[in-house]
Amino acid sequence: MDTALRSRATDVFGWHLRPEQETVIDAVLARRDALAVMPTGSGKSAIYQVAGLALDGVLVVVSPLVALQEDQVVGLEDHPDAPRAVTINATRARRDLDEAWDAVESGAARYVFLAPEQLAKDDVVERLRTAGVALVTVDEAHCVSSWGHDFRPDYLVLGEVIERLGRPPVLAMTATGSSPVRSEIVERLGMRDPLVLATGFDRPELRLEVVRHTDDDAKRQAVAEQVGALDGAGIVYVATRAETLEYADALVEEGRRAAPYHAGLRVRDREAVHHAFRDGEVDVVVATSAFGMGIDKPDVRFVVHADVPESVDAYYQEVGRAGRDRQPGLATLHYRAEDLGLRRFFASGGPRPASLRAVFDAVPADGSVARSDLPAASGLSGRTAGRAANALVDAGVLVDERDGLARAAGAPASADAAVRAASERAEDRERIEESRIAMMRRFAETDECRRQFLLGYFGDELPEPCGNCDTCTSGSADETHAADGSHDAEWPPDAEVEHTEWGRGTVMSTEDDRLTVFFESAGYRTLALTDVVERKLLERV
Structure with missing residues (x-):
């Protein structure tokens, strides 16, 4: 990273950046998209804040919670020489919002914090585009992934919004991004040749x-x-x-x-x-x-x-x-x-078929309908219409475009077929959630090192038991965990595989007698290595 910027980061914020932070900053300053997967407390916020010292224009920071947005603003205000930050959200009084927009449009504010639902509003996107956006930062980016544990449909609009803002560089950040989640973040946000930096998931303290x-x-x-x-x-x-x-x-x-x-x-x-x-x-x-x-x-x-x-x-x-x-x-x-x-x-449930049908019918075959007009067009409440629309977008039936929701290319022609597609997608998600619950049971009931299990779930590895969990302390942790390593070379973490029944998947971890794989249609599955070998259940792809 440029020596002058490194010095300025120290002068303004008092920070001495770590190499991985500087690597991501260098990428976004070179107008390259970047995905940073870093543990909680590792200084992800410092990346966009320091980048803001060097970029010319507005930095949009998408954050799911108002309280988090306000905390970030307060944190920046604690540094008198830092650029100004404002929040744009529905909880602010009209006068406060007007002042925030004045600061953005006059160039007085550099950082703009808002929730994804704000970016579903055409006027918000247009005002930001006119102000000139230098970087879009998506915090808690796992929320954009259908495979992520905290999927938030409001995040689905972001890929299209980024294009409407003039396609500035995109910085996505998360603390929980397994390989399938990382891949979908890149796809959903329309990231181009991004730097993907994952620093490991271990929190040994x-x-x-x-x-x-x-x-x-x-x-x-x-x-x-x-x-x-x-x-x-x-x-x-x-x-x-x-x-x-x-x-x-x-x-x-x-x-x-x-x-x-x-x-x-x-x-x-x-x-x-x-x-x-x-x-x-x-x-x-x-x-x-x-x-x-x-x-x-x-x-x-x-x-x-x-x-x-x-x-x-x-x-x-x-x-x-x-x-x-x-x-x-x-x-x-x-x-x-x-x-x-x-x-x-809690894992079950979704929009009712009647709601899905009403929203699909409200979107013309050769046009679009603004999300704000969807309740009136469908005869549903705003919340119900929004959930149904998000389910249809998630299923690839509808797409968010500049003028609103439209039918996707190759989408079903009939409402019944659209409902089936959305219902099948919802069933996939329910199977995935069920598999996550099963993995949680395995974590709670294992006699092996809990940290090894936890890191393996995310595709990370710890060669030896950690010594800082209850199973290690009690002596029950299996110290022969993946001891010979003979299967690791054949089925390494992140390897793409094909299962005879469940289709395409990604290897998450290999233990001495079993393999954990995430399948797009079936979620997390643990397979006995003897079955994998003898019955030829998997092929590398």
Whole structure:
């Protein structure tokens, strides 16, 4: 990286950049797209912030949460010499929005933070295009991937929006990007010959442990007692909104300053909890998965799961919020096998066939309809129409174009065929979610090194047991894990394979007696190596 820019980054932000950060910065300054897959707390935000010191124009930062956007703005404001940053979102008063747009259009603001749903508005895209966009940064980019654990259909518009903005360079960032997810991020965002930099998924400072339970009441008591005895700030993740209140009350009785958090709270109440936790006024937040994405608090000492997460991806994302200061952190999962049934319930569901049919019929065969006009055209509520439209886009039936939603080239001609295509896609997604739950069970019930399992799930490798998880401490971790390495050469991580029944897939990890593969139509599957060899189940492609 240019010496002058390196010095300026130190002068403005006080940062000494790591080589991997500089590599990505160099790429975007050379107008090359880049995908950065880096662990939580590794300084992904510094990449676009430093690039903003050298680029001429507006830096659009797409972020899924208003609280995260505001935290990033506050962080930039803490550096007086940093370029100005503003947020554009639906929670801001009209006067504040007008001031933000004035700053963007006059060149006074360099960084613009907004949610993907803002970019579905034609006027927002046009105003940004006129202002001149130098870089589009997509934070939490795994949200754009159908294979990702936190798929958000609002992200599907981004590829088309990037083109409308004049096709500036694209920087995508995530902490959880397995090989299939990385490939789809590149495809969905229309990235061209991107630099793909994955620095590894290991967080060695985090101790991983699982506590098994058979009785729900005993589990609840164990969670309250453990968290009540832990020092420092932490997060307790639960499955339902009601449990946020129940566990928070129990922790208050244990003497902790605890607060509940879930998506059903009013925006100002959620923001109050977020800020109180950030500022040290609350010790423990008891939350559903709605809390924590991009949370900017380096001294979280523990993350406790009172309920099993829906996937290993979600688990990794959530425990990664501990120990971001690189000091020791604790990740405890309180596991009861019966809780997996609740996750299966959450994994099911999708738009109804009647809603899919109404939206398909509302889009003319030889024209388009603006998303804002879709509720009136389909006779559905805005939320229902939006979900159905996103499902049809995800299935390749509809596409987002400059003038609105249109039928994709080669799309089914009839509504019935369109509904079948979307339903089949939804069934694929449900199978994938089921497979993620099965992998979560394997993680919770394994006797092998948990860190080796976790890294293998993401296609990363750890040659030896980590020594910092409960199975290593107890001595149950299998130290012969992939000991001879004889199968690694034949089925290495990221190898593309073809299965006789499940079709195309990507090898995620190879152990001494089994292989884990992600299949596009069937999700994660664990295959016995003896079956793979003797029955010729897989071929390299």
